[in-house]
Amino acid sequence: MEPDQFKKILTRYADGLANEEEKQLIAAWYDSYDQENEAAVFSDSLEEELIRKEMQQAILNHRNPPEIRKFSFRQYYKYAAVLAIAIAAVFLGKPFLKKPVKPNSEQDFRVIETYAGEYKKVTLEDLTVIQMNPGTRLRIPLQFAKLKDRTVYMDQGLAFFEVAKDPHHPFVVHSGQIKTLVLGTKFALSTEKATLTEVSVSEGKVRVSNGTQVLDDLIPGKKLRYNSKNEQWKVSNFAIREHNVWFQKVINLNHASFNELAKIIAINYGVKIRSGNKHTATYVYNLQIRSTRSLTETLKIICSVHQNKYRRTGNEIVIY
Incomplete structure (x- = not known):
């Protein structure tokens, strides 16, 4: 019998598909090893030994198949979900990754x-x-x-x-x-x-x-x-x-302190007013500050209330 033909018989035998004649042939071949007698199916002893080893390995593989590690998707669901969100963020303008905007910024x-x-x-x-x-x-x-x-x-x-x-x-x-x-x-x-x-x-x-x-x-x-x-x-x-x-751009000061007057002048003209003596700091004022007047005109009106004078140095005005 040709070696290739005997290999096919061995494969069918290992898979449980061999017919009665093929089963008897394989059984006789096994018996020949048990009785230490040569079987007549092979003419070359080396070829027979090679076929025997291949057959044994094929049978062992069939009876004890290698363990196939099962892959479970469940443990990866959470990672897949995070990845899906990250990918969606990239393609949808990163809505999930943007920092929240402060409502009062x-x-x-x-x-x-x-x-x-x-x-x-x-x-x-x-x-x-x-x-x-x-x-x-x-x-x-x-x-x-x-x-x-x-x-x-x-x-x-x-x-x-x-x-x-x-x-x-x-x-x-x-x-x-x-x-x-x-x-x-x-x-x-x-x-x-x-x-x-x-x-x-x-x-x-x-x-x-x-x-x-x-x-x-x-x-x-x-x-x-x-x-x-x-x-x-x-x-x-x-x-x-x-x-x-408000429609005349006028500010009315009623019993305003010197400090209140100074604030109004700073706001309207951008200059600083300070008192040149202890008496001036205690004065109160009843007057109107009009935006249409120049700073010089306004200072003259302020000084006329309590008969004061003023001097200007840079951005500072001293009333004394």
Whole structure:
């Protein structure tokens, strides 16, 4: 029998597919080894030995197949999910990997500022008009028109608001600790970085709160002054005609101290005023500061109140 033919018989025998004649042939071949007699199926002993070893190995492989390590996808699901998110982020503009934007960061606002001697009139998208005095800083949300509440932030300065009526979208001004809520009205707001905030109303009604409680509901002719240092406030009367100065660019000083006068001059003219003696520092002033006047004209008026003189050195003015 040809070796190739006998190999095929061995393969069928190992796979359990051999017929009776082939099974008998294989059995006779095994018996020949047990009885140490040569089988007549091979003419060459070396060839027979080679076939015998191949057959044994084939049978062993069939009976004891090598262990196939099973691969489980379950333990990799979590890694696959993370990878899927990362890939999606790359192709979809990285929405999962972007850092959250702070709601109150500068990039969310349009910042409007006025400097020494500068006045500005700002009209918002809802047609609300804001008259800004020198030294005022406002922040208007870029999404102002889409917000449920029309919100504005006033960091410092002095401004007059003519709020367009819209009962469904209240108008809110945040200034330090103070929150001013209106539906449609005219009011003035002044705030200093240090402690003081003042709200005065000439038309309509506004609600003033400090974040923890409602301080008062102001009506025309009423003003509220709040000190954030001690959280105390006071409501008093004022003449509504005082608000007319916003359209004339006029600041009224009523019993203003020398320090208050100095602040107004610094805001309007960008110069520093200081007292040249102990008496000047105690003076109070009742006068109007008009932006249409030159600094020299204004200084002459200031000095005329208490018969003072002044001298100027660079950006500093001394009243004595």
